[in-house]
Structure formats: C-alpha cells, structure tokens
Amino acid sequence: MVVRPERSPLQVLITDRAWADVRIEREILAEIGAEVIEPPASDEASLIAAAASVDAIATCWAPVTAAVIAAAPHLRAIARFGIGLDNIAVEAATARGIPVTRVPDYCVDEVSDHALALVLTFARKTAFYDRLAKRGRYELAAGPPLRRLSRQTLGLVGLGRIARALVPKARALGMQVIAHTPSGDACGTGCEMVGFEDLLARSDFVSLHAPLCDSTRRLVDDHALSRMKPTAVLINTSRGGLVDTEALWRAIEAGRLAGAALDVFDPEPPDLDHPLYRDERVLVTPHAAFLSEESLVELRTRTARSLVEVLCGRRPEHVANPQVYQSK
Secondary structure, three states: OOOOOOOOEEEEOOOOOOOOOOHHHHHHHHHOEEEEOOOOOOOOHHHHHHHHOOEEEOOOOOOOOOHHHHHHOOEEEEEEOOOOOEEOOOOHHHHHOOOOEEOOOOOOHHHHHHHHHHHHHHHHHHHHHHHHHHHHOOOOOOOOOOOOHHHOOOEEEEOHHHHHHHHHHHHHHOEEEEEEEOOOOOOOOEEEEOOHHHHHHOEEEEEEOOOOOOOOOOOEOHHHHHOOOOOOOOOEEOOHHHOOOOHHHHHOOOOOOEEEEOOOOOOOOOOOOOHHHHHHOOEOOOOOOOOOOOHHHHHHHHHHHHHHHHOOOOOOEEOOOOHHHOOO
C-alpha cells in the first residue's frame, strides 16, 4: 500500500532531460499525488525561480547549486538521473538534511560497451576508413599503421563498476589490462595495479573511469599527456572535467598523441568549432555512452521511485549522503 505524504499536491521539479517526455516520471509520481513541473530553461536563475514551491528535484545535467537548494523551502529530496554527483551541491543538501540519490549501476553494460567500441574503432580504423570512403578514397594503407589488438595494453584509470565490467570484455580480445586507483585495490579483477605515470607510459589505450572531484579535475594535463606513448589513444566516457581540453589539443596537434575518443566534455555541450573536435584523430560522441532503450527506462523508473520513497518517509536506495538519516 502506498502511503501518501501529508503535503499535497506535491511538486517535483525535473530540471532537464535527455529524452522526449516525462511520461514515466509522471505516472510513477502520480501514485502519491505528485505533479511534475519543468522550468523554461535549466540555468541557475530559472531553477531558482522554479524551486520556491517544489518538494523534490530530479536533475540530469543541470547544476543544482547551493542557491537553488536555498530557494526551495519545502525541498525534501534531490535525485540525479545518473551516476556522478558533480552537478549537485551535496554539502548544501546535507546541511538541510535532504537526501541526495543517484543510480550508480544502471548503465554499466552500455558504458563499458561504448568504451570498448571506441577502442575497437581506433584499433581497426573503422571510422577513419568510413570517412575516407565517403570522400571517394578507397585506400587500404591510408592513415596510421594497424597493430594486432591482442598485443596491446589497456590502462584503466579508476576501477568502479564500469571499469570492472570492461576488464573481461577487453581480455576476451586478448588485451592486457592494467589499472590505477588511489587505493591500489584491484577489486577482484586480477588487474596489475600500477602508479598513474606508469600506466600512462605503458598503455596503448588509456580509458578514464574516475569520478570528477577536486583531486581529479584536469587529471589529464600537459604533464600526464607527455607521459603517454605518441602512438597511444585517450578514451573518456567518464567526466569531461578529467581532461584539460587545451592540453589535449596541444598534444594531438603536435603529434605527441595518436588520438582521443571523447563522449564527455567540459563544458557540455562542447564548442564543436574547436579544432580538437574537428580533427580526424579525435572521435566525438554526444554523451551517448549510457544510452539504450533499456537503460533509459531503468534510469527514469528508479530515479522517480527514489523520490517516491523519500516523499513517503522511507529511505531510498543509493543515498549519497547517508548521514542525513543518522539523526532521524
């Protein structure tokens, strides 16, 4: 039996979305008499204006800042449509006793598949050959030489759920997989754990899977890129802020790096007129690694359900700031 919250009608603000409508969210939240509202835009000023009457906020990529939280006196829950929390002022929410939820395991298959697809695209030059053929050039030997994938090394920066799912997929192709984490914990993968600079120096493909925080922002800078092989490729399906975009362009432009495959950017969306994104040695996908019909339904359903749980006085799954429940 669904226990309806005392305050009704409830309002849930969906700040932004990467899908066509909010049908799933409306249907789930209607079970407790909550209505969904959407702002005219997702900038801070628009969210502050929309927050005054809301009981919960669900956000995809829009920043839920401390100012947005302060503008919502009735706010009882914040939910992220996704894994990372770098766009939410979690400390401000915690200070108000507001739980922040996320869905850390909904797209593990999709993102690990996408990262592997980017490896294979470079390893076999499929996108390069396609672009060439469409311009009327049918040249087998064009572009950089190909090397047998089973003789190459994949270096994983971070070993969360997605990176751990990528390990057996890469090994199935014969790749050696090494990894770096601050803790040095292999998390049961059997990966050789190495220092960050050692990983950069040894890897033919460096795939980023670290969270974005103060210690990892612009982790891949001029110095890090200088440690990589000139034949190596950087892959980022995690967070755009992990990479110094200008440093990456300098390395690509100078031929000190063979290429990069980017699904995430800083800022996002990126300025596609930047020469980095127009270079043929750089693959760009529009933050699509998480995407499948199944992952979207799971993400939207679980996010909406987490808000129902909080608004009904129950503890939801995957609370990012569990300390808000310690005094309750």
